[in-house]
Amino acid sequence: MEQYLQKIITEALLKIGVPQDDIPSIKIETPKDSSHGDAATNVAMLLAKTLKNNPRNIAADIVKNIETDSAKITDVAVAGPGFINFTYAENYLYDELRNILTTGSEYGKSHIYKGERVLVEFVSANPTGPLTVGHGRNAVLGDTVARLLQWTGANVQREYYFNNAGRQMRMLGLSVQARYKQELGVETDFPEGGYEGEYIRSIAKNLVKEQGSELLTEDDETAFKEHAETAIFEEIRDTLERMNIKMDTFFNEHTLYESGAIDKTIETIREKGLAYDNDGAVWLKTTEFGKDQDTVLVKSTGEPTYRLPDIAYHANKLDRGFTLCIDVFGADHIDTYPDVMNGIEILGYDKDKVDVLVYQFVTLVKDGKPFKMSTRKANFVTLDELMDEVGEDVTRFFFLMRSPNTHLEFDISQAKEAGEKNPVFYLQYAHARIQSILRKADEIIDNAESADLDLSLLTHESEIVLIKKLLGFPDAIQSAAIHREPHKLITYLNELASDFTSFYHDCRIIGEPEDLMKARSSLALATATVLKNGLTILGIQAPNQM
RNA sequence: GCGCCCGUAGCUCAACUGGAUAGAGCAACUGCCUUCUAAGCAGUAGGUUACAGGUUCAAGUCCUGUCGGGCGUACCA
Numbered sequence: 352m353e354q355y356l357q358k359i360i361t362e363a364l365l366k367i368g369v370p371q372d373d374i375p376s377i378k379i380e381t382p383k384d385s386s387h388g389d390a391a392t393n394v395a396m397l398l399a400k401t402l403k404n405n406p407r408n409i410a411a412d413i414v415k416n417i418e419t420d421s422a423k424i425t426d427v428a429v430a431g432p433g434f435i436n437f438t439y440a441e442n443y444l445y446d447e448l449r450n451i452l453t454t455g456s457e458y459g460k461s462h463i464y465k466g467e468r469v470l471v472e473f474v475s476a477n478p479t480g481p482l483t484v485g486h487g488r489n490a491v492l493g494d495t496v497a498r499l500l501q502w503t504g505a506n507v508q509r510e511y512y513f514n515n516a517g518r519q520m521r522m523l524g525l526s527v528q529a530r531y532k533q534e535l536g537v538e539t540d541f542p543e544g545g546y547e548g549e550y551i552r553s554i555a556k557n558l559v560k561e562q563g564s565e566l567l568t569e570d571d572e573t574a575f576k577e578h579a580e581t582a583i584f585e586e587i588r589d590t591l592e593r594m595n596i597k598m599d600t601f602f603n604e605h606t607l608y609e610s611g612a613i614d615k616t617i618e619t620i621r622e623k624g625l626a627y628d629n630d631g632a633v634w635l636k637t638t639e640f641g642k643d644q645d646t647v648l649v650k651s652t653g654e655p656t657y658r659l660p661d662i663a664y665h666a667n668k669l670d671r672g673f674t675l676c677i678d679v680f681g682a683d684h685i686d687t688y689p690d691v692m693n694g695i696e697i698l699g700y701d702k703d704k705v706d707v708l709v710y711q712f713v714t715l716v717k718d719g720k721p722f723k724m725s726t727r728k729a730n731f732v733t734l735d736e737l738m739d740e741v742g743e744d745v746t747r748f749f750f751l752m753r754s755p756n757t758h759l760e761f762d763i764s765q766a767k768e769a770g771e772k773n774p775v776f777y778l779q780y781a782h783a784r785i786q787s788i789l790r791k792a793d794e795i796i797d798n799a800e801s802a803d804l805d806l807s808l809l810t811h812e813s814e815i816v817l818i819k820k821l822l823g824f825p826d827a828i829q830s831a832a833i834h835r836e837p838h839k840l841i842t843y844l845n846e847l848a849s850d851f852t853s854f855y856h857d858c859r860i861i862g863e864p865e866d867l868m869k870a871r872s873s874l875a876l877a878t879a880t881v882l883k884n885g886l887t888i889l890g891i892q893a894p895n896q897m
Numbered sequence: 898g899c900g901c902c903c904g905u906a907g908c909u910c911a912a913c914u915g916g917a918u919a920g921a922g923c924a925a926c927u928g929c930c931u932u933c934u935a936a937g938c939a940g941u942a943g944g945u946u947a948c949a950g951g952u953u954c955a956a957g958u959c960c961u962g963u964c965g966g967g968c969g970u971a972c973c974a
Contacts (some may be wrong), residue, residue, distance in 0.1 A: 354964060380913065380916080381913070382916095382917075383912080383913085383917085383919095383920085384918075391916090391917090393915095393916060393955095396916080396954065399954060400953095400954090405954090406954065420928070430917075431916085431917045432917075432954060432955065433954075434916080434917070477974075514974075515973075517974075518973075518974090519973085519974070557943055561919080614939070630972080631972085632972050634972095641972085642900095643899070643900085644970090647971085647972045648972095649972085650972040651972060654972085656971090656972070656973085656974085657973085657974050681968090682901080682902065682967080682968050682969080683968060683969065683974095684969090684974095685900090685901055685902075685968075685969065686900070686901070686968090686969050686970065687969090687974095709902080711902065711903075711967075711968080712967075712968070714967080720918090737943065750907095752910080753909085753910060753911090754910085754911085756903080756908075757902090757903070758902085758903070758966090758967065758968095759909095760909070760910095770959075774921095774923095776921065776936055777922090777936075777937090779936090780934080780936055780937080781937095783934075783936095784933085784934050784937085787933075787934055788933045788934085789933095790931060792933080819916095823913095828911090830913065834913095834914080838910095838911085839911095839913080840955085842912090842913095842921085843913095845911095845922090846921090849921090852937065852938065854937080855933080855937085855938090856937085856939085859932080859933065860933060861932085861933040862932075862933080875933095884949095894933090895947075897934075897936075
């Protein structure tokens with residue numbers, strides 16, 4: 352429809368003598384007030400300046416010269432400061448509704464990202480502890496953006512990037528080692544800055560159970576570290592699976608060292624004259640890219656900072672042939688990604704292929720006061736605990752409800768309460784309610800004489816409003832995918848559920864004449880289809896019964 | 898100090914990326930269950946979109962400044 356409108360508007364503009372080059376891109380929008388029609392454009396107002404004419408006059412000219420197909424559009428009118436409003440023909444609505452019924456679980460899919468090979472990198476938490484609610488937003492956002500891109504035609508791979516070397520992991524090993532000794536009654540000091548969480552004790556206990564006191568002879572923490580990593584990764588995978596998230600690949604930072612990618616990266620940057628030595632460290636000339644200071648790539652100890660492997664990692668992604676790489680980052684990484692972007696550009700890659708999705712932090716509130724989580728200090732709430740408390744669906748929904756760009760406040764004391772009246776139930780309830788009606792309607796229809804489906808019986812205002820809302824589904828998905836903002840889809844589904852309940856209260860299905868019952872249950876079925884497809888994209892169940 | 902993000906109803910958030918009368922959910926108040934699921938519906942009340950300028954046909958949205966909050970600003974990740 353949008354393309355059709357753009358076409359006839361362009362034709363009308365050419366007809367009234369607007370040069371091709373002066374025609375702006377024609378945006379079709381849906382007015383929020385239905386009295387303004389089903390679609391509207393502001394071209395007349397955009398042309399006011401170039402044509403040196405009043406927008407309303409231009410709009411009137413366009414309307415006079417526009418040729419519409421009466422099977423699609425019944426009315427074109429000038430309104431307000433110069434909008435042109437279009438009203439859809441009812442037959443068009445019925446045809447599109449029929450289309451939803453035949454397309455079913457595929458309805459809403461599109462091809463705007465067709466041909467794209469996308470890598471979505473998310474979670475990427477190092478295996479030092481269980482996933483916390485802090486990681487939750489990252490995990491759910493990344494996975495849902497991946498689903499949105501799949502629905503819009505992209506070939507998507509989900510990747511988890513991790514680092515199992517370095518100081519934090521060493522500390523993890525030392526912490527387990529200390530707990531292990533304590534378990535066996537050996538007097539030991541707990542390492543300064545070690546991981547104090549209860550999970551460390553469980554890992555140590557398991558070690559005792561499996562290997563007894565054999566490991567007391569270990570000189571260093573390596574064996575403990577490796578054991579902890581395995582155990583923690585197992586737990587992380589379980590948590591993700593529970594959240595309906597399945598990673599395709601796990602990428603170990605270490606492989607970048609083994610393959611020589613790190614050395615090659617720094618060599619290339621040196622060749623371009625953008626790296627230099629000072630104080631025993633290797634520096635990247637970030638001042639060349641507008642930063643106040645240059646940045647250390649390799650410390651004087653010979654150990655690279657995280658920026659260097661990050662650059663090499665992104666080069667690696669692009670080498671693997673991905674046409675779009677999406678990184679999901681918390682706001683604390685916001686300053687580091689320009690370095691990565693500049694880095695890959697230095698290496699000769701197209702940085703436009705890397706897209707960063709930054710989300711603001713989850714502010715945790717407990718007893719009315721905000722508090723900070725720390726995996727090391729063990730004052731954190733794990734995702735598993737959250738799911739135990741409110742359930743998997745609510746957990747996903749909770750992280751998706753709001754724009755990634757705003758701080759999300761999470762009140763732990765209210766978590767349970769949220770579980771009881773969270774708006775996710777509104778959507779699931781609407782779906783379950785429809786299924787219940789359909790079960791009853793099917794029995795009656797099956798027993799009755801089969802009549803043809805006549806959708807033109809749907810003339811009540813609530814029916815028309817609902818059909819129009821259903822038709823907006825593909826657009827809602829695309830908008831959410833393009834902007835990487837899943838909450839847009841939630842907003843849409845809420846509106847849909849609300850329009851459905853209006854229909855439910857205004858129009859009965861059971862007990863109506865057979866042909867009307869049939870038409871209305873078809874409308875209900877189409878609504879259930881869209882709700883289910885939408886919830887599937889969000890990774891949430893659409894129950895048939897509640 | 899500097900950089901990025903944010904400031905919208907009592908609270909938590911939307912607003913189709915510059916459009917028409919700024920909308921939902923909680924909380925409050927008033928109605929509605931002998932009829933398809935009341936986890937629902939209809940309605941009332943609640944706003945100078947932090948503040949001050951600017952840009953234009955049009956600003957919650959863009960620009961400048963001020964105030965307030967968050968996150969960075971490491972040879973930590």
